[in-house]
Ligand SMILES: [Fe+3]
């Protein structure tokens with residue numbers, strides 16, 4: 001039986017990669033420390049496979065076929081195509097975990113979900129910045145779950161909770177012994193390419209963190225369903241954190257760090273979920 | 279309020295288009311008569327929009343991003359790309375019904391479904407052979423629903439029933455007066471590109487028809503879930519009929535015609551669903 | 557309201573460095589390959605961020621103006637000027 | 651077991667008539683563009699329906715042999731010969 005052994009989240013703004021060498025030293029140190037802590041905890045739980053829940057930034061999908069949720073079930077994926085990513089994370093290909101990916105999608109289809117499937121994804125900065133900064137072994141087999149966080153209409157928050165529970169169910173029903181970790185990426189508040197670009201909504205971020213800490217799904221659902229449309233568009237990536245939250249059993253997370261990061265245009269958040277004792 | 283005013287199904291084997299002029303006259307007459315009857319009934323219910331539920335035959339989607347279900351929400355789609363289709367159905371573009379399509383996808387996302395969306399689909403022979411042969415006005419606005427009937431793993435039969443109910447719910451909650459018809463395409467049994475190619479499983483087809491006539495979801499579900507893997511791969515297209523069946527309220531259909539059509543490699547089936555009185 | 561072909565052109569520019577180069581050399585020639593409406597064409601010629609903004613996804617818009625070589629600070633300033641700066645104002649005043 | 655790159659080549663051949671023409675003229679040159687394994691390459695050279703069959707979707711396989719110009723009757727006969735004709739036999743005997 002597989003086992004869920006760790007659930008984490010980290011921001012991923014592309015400027016973290018693009019301007020890593022040139023950003024103010026103290027700011028970079030803060031980002032580095034948070035990513036390092038995620039990396040340290042992730043390694044400590046010795047995963048065999050890492051499920052990465054993140055958005056696709058128009059790298060795999062266009063509006064001619066835009067999945068609400070897509071699961072990567074191949075044994076190989078392509079590394080990040082963005083020039084600024086190739087500089088810092090020059091992996092042409094990354095490993096997939098085809099057997100577990102296939103189990104996730106079959107479990108989904110058997111339980112009233114209908115994700116898209118992909119035998120080969122391009123994993124953009126959304127997935128690869130956290131892998132790079134947290135020092136995840138580039139040989140780690142991945143099951144990417146790409147959530148539509150960018151283009152309306154998007155999956156409801158309620159459904160993202162259901163996805164987290166489904167993921168947990170898939171882990172618990174996998175017949176092989178496999179240590180599975182989950183990493184959600186994106187958020188917290190940011191605003192990209194719209195009239196409020198650059199805005200970091202600290203009020204939203206603090207309230208959001210409080211709800212994740214408390215754990216309770218219903219309150220978090222109400223908060224996000226109401227507030228996401230009132231803050232910057234980048235905050236929609238919190239959907240990925242919601243999937244992670246429910247996968248972890250919705251008992252709340254421990255904040256590793258939060259600070260507004262104007263240098264990378266995001267409210268930078270890092271967290272590690274409490275797991276129910278097994 | 280929109281209204282569901284007719285639900286139909288028809289086979290769509292590509293050879294119907296490719297060899298229409300050269301197939302045995304009496305065989306062609308039988309196919310023509312069945313499609314004509316579908317067309318007559320469809321026109322009689324005066325639809326404003328036609329939802330076409332069909333598979334994609336590797337025209338829009340590849341295994342790098344294969345949706346379980348994709349809904350076309352654009353105001354224009356591309357006509358069939360197959361050379362044999364261009365000959366008989368030379369429409370470069372077809373109309374979409376963007377507003378109703380958008381309502382369907384929003385209703386889906388609000389109700390625990392996660393289809394892919396498309397602002398522009400290529401509508402292949404699966405959609406266009408029935409439109410062509412039934413003489414549907416080429417100006418008719420369409421909402422295409424493409425179901426993965428071709429590549430495992432596919433949506434469960436149970437979920438296809440849920441999709442039919444969801445479609446009905448979307449129709450009934452649409453705020454404008456709109457006469458909506460549904461046309462499912464594909465099936466019945468056939469076998470393509472596999473070791474039994476050419477097999478028409480009449481026993482399966484007759485049993486299948488009996489279950490659709492009876493109406494009851496549970497029995498139809500059990501039958502298809504058990505039997506689909508034992509017959510030719512083309513029969514998986516019955517998923518589209520299942521969506522139509524549940525949209526129509528699962529009270530059963532009237533068979534318009536069924537006959538094995540070796541000339542087109544399919545068990546040719548044509549049907550019209552009973553609708554609950556409104 | 558999503559403009560499909562404008563979105564498609566922005567998407568293609570993001571994916572194909574050769575196309576992006578061709579676009580920098582001769583915008584009109586590349587735009588000709590897409591059925592883009594005259595008013596949208598004009599907005600492209602004018603680098604009219606405000607007019608293009610509602611027609612495409614915000615992330616594609618940002619990428620497009622990177623291809624155009626517009627400094628991010630200028631892009632942000634033009635976004636903030638949309639609607640007479642109303643969105644920006646609202647944010648500032650909570 | 652799905653062979654991604656073989657599937658991709660078949661898919662591309664279906665979508666791009668120019669590529670299909672190039673394939674007819676020089677198979678090896680087109681195959682070179684895809685990371686296809688040696689044993690799969692050999693099966694392509696031999697029109698080995700049985701070996702290719704489990705590696706790609708059945709519909710893509712059918713389309714591929716249309717591009718290859720194999721008459722449908724021959725394609726069907728080769729499919730029926732798979733596994734010593736066992737599937738075909740099973741059907742005949744219900
Ligand atoms: Fe992002």
Ligand SMILES: [Fe+3]
Nearest residue numbers: 333404464515
């Ligand atoms: Fe078909």
